[in-house]
Amino acid sequence: MIMVETKKIKWMFKKDLMVLWRHKPRLISLILFPIIMITLFGYGMGGTLTNIPVVVVSQSSGPITDATLNAIKGTNIYDVVNIINDPNKGKQMVMNGQVKAAIILPPNYDDMQSQSPKNVIIDADSSDQMASSALVPTSQALFSQISNQIGIQKLQAMGLSSSAAQSSQVQVQSETQSQVLSSPTPAASGINFQSIVNSINFQINKLYGNISYIDFLVPGVLAMVVLFSCMFGMGESIAGERERGELARLFMTPTSITTIVGGKIISKLTIETGRAVILIVVAIALFGIVIAGSMLLTLLLLVLVALCFVGFGIMISARVSTQEDYMQMVQPITLPMMFMSGVFYPVETMPWIFQKIAYLLPLTYANDALRAVMLKGAGIGAIWLDVVVLLGFTALFFALGVRSFNRDV
């Protein structure tokens, strides 16, 4: 009995591969589509981000701190999630993915008497290239402005005129921009203007090193390609075969739905794994991306993602009788899922309602897990929640799919 069922599953697997091999246009499209996608998105995407979640680590109190916090809150690129006083906790929040950056103000930030510069540090989640590339220049500009204002206040406190301060400020800025840190310009009073005006040292810590947009994009595109391939593939594989009467031929035989579906899953997973390998190889060859984590874990994740979306496809195709019906049902789900699950933009930067919806979509967890492994070098311990959620979605889809599978032809 087991031998017979195994043979049937083997037939399902073999048949799907043979059909694919004999449909050359489909096979070519299967290989070209991910290459085109990665190329297009790698070179063509852009956008403006707002509401990036950040945490501010404030280790001092006073008017300058308050003014700085107000300035940060007033800038729409930031969404200040919390204000804390422990720098390690801030960094941890970044590494846990709760925020995209921790803005760490030093203990001497409010000390106007101090001659030493104030070291403002930004711990940025560089795995989210979109968010960090937007945060860094904005933060630099903001703290440069704050630095100048502090400098002006210091000079005023020392009794120098505003105009003198302004001219000194311009001079210092000019020197900063040209990176000429020559000997300080002596003032009549012997005061070091540069050290006064240039009172904030701004330092960026990219927690995961320099990650380009293509590095950021690849995991998301990988998950997205698997999504589309599985969804459209299952439409052809089940709804298409049902429409052409081919599935009826199998249903005429003493074969269970589980066996037929099982064979289809195995063939689809094999194809998708091959496809994922092609995509990764192309991304490495064309764009030199580096997978920080385990290649095996990346592939296993892709197989899980494929399994999840194959289940989704089976669930949708379980009761439809034509491929067109299937496509009509799938498109309104897949396209919004693509844009809402953080493939192109971080989920946290979307309006709150979309953020809530995003966490109901399996692609969000797939993106999250793949980015963690591929960009941050995370292991299974760091992505277990994503994996559990994906497994849950998969089990749910298969249970509903097999249960509602319509044997009527």
Add this chain to the structure above:
Amino acid sequence: MKYCVETFDLTKNYGDFAAVDTLKMKIKNKSIFGFLGPNGAGKTTTIKMLTCLALPTSGTATVAGQDILKNPNEVRQKIGMIPQMVSLYGDLTVKENVHLCGDFYGVHEDLRDSRADELMEMVDIKYAENKPVSQLSGGMKQKASVVASLIHQPEILFLDEPTIGLDPTTKRILWDMVEELNSEGRSIILCSHDMYEVELLCDDVGIINRGLLAAFNTPQGLKDTMITERKNEKISRSSNITKIVEEMQKEASPEENASLNSVKDYVEKKNRDSMELSVMISNLDDNLLTQLENLPITYKITKQHSGRIVIDMEDSEESVTKIISGIIENNGNITSISTKDPSLEDVFVRVTAKKEEVSDDNGGN
């Protein structure tokens, strides 16, 4: 096992619409059964339920002695089906499709291969075994479908309009094959719109209309029933009108009575037991036509094209002789002559035109 198929109030509803309505039917084992019905009458739905491709809403059936609800896999193992839409994988070759089906039916590999070769030889498709099905003609696809359906040696073979769209030669090959399979002891259930095909092949015929079994008999039995029904209808119609006229005559004047007598004569003549004779006369003219109309046995003559006339005349043993004599005496040249008995198609049209009729003893023997 006396019956290969027996249905018990088999019903299939799509929403409020009953595609098949409490169907009771018994099909004799090892017979060829013709299942007829207009489009949408419920025959394909019935076949789907009997082949376990659709679940009944209520009722059940036994196929090859197995209950379709309790033992669907046993039913599937014992039946083969050649569906209306060829359902082989177009991208696989004939041989691959047949092997796939063999494995899905659990046929041992050696047996599968030898049977596949034997069946492909039988339907003359062996030479194309390595061609993808999508590249085959309609007839060859049907042949391939036959091989795939017989690979597990089913007891019952369902054919859903198997010859639709096929050329006459291929049709005849399939008909021969159906007869051969039946002679081997297989029961055949044939759905078709081709009345000639059904009349030629089938031992029994069932006609389904609006989900109800409207008729069930042998092809000749159905035609005889129709002839009898027609006669009874005429007799009944004539008798009713005659009674009314006779009632009117009781209170009528002599002049009125004369008129009523002529009405009675007309009605009786119109509804007398009659038969139709189709004659083709090469030199048909108005004079000959008038002579024939004046014969006492002639009720009505309808002139058709190319010298053909259809004569509605008295149904007696001498009538045909009298008509032929009448034509010859008037120098008519007869090129063909035939009586016009109802065909299976006439039966089909008559049965399916009835809206609410339901047979209490639905089929069975």
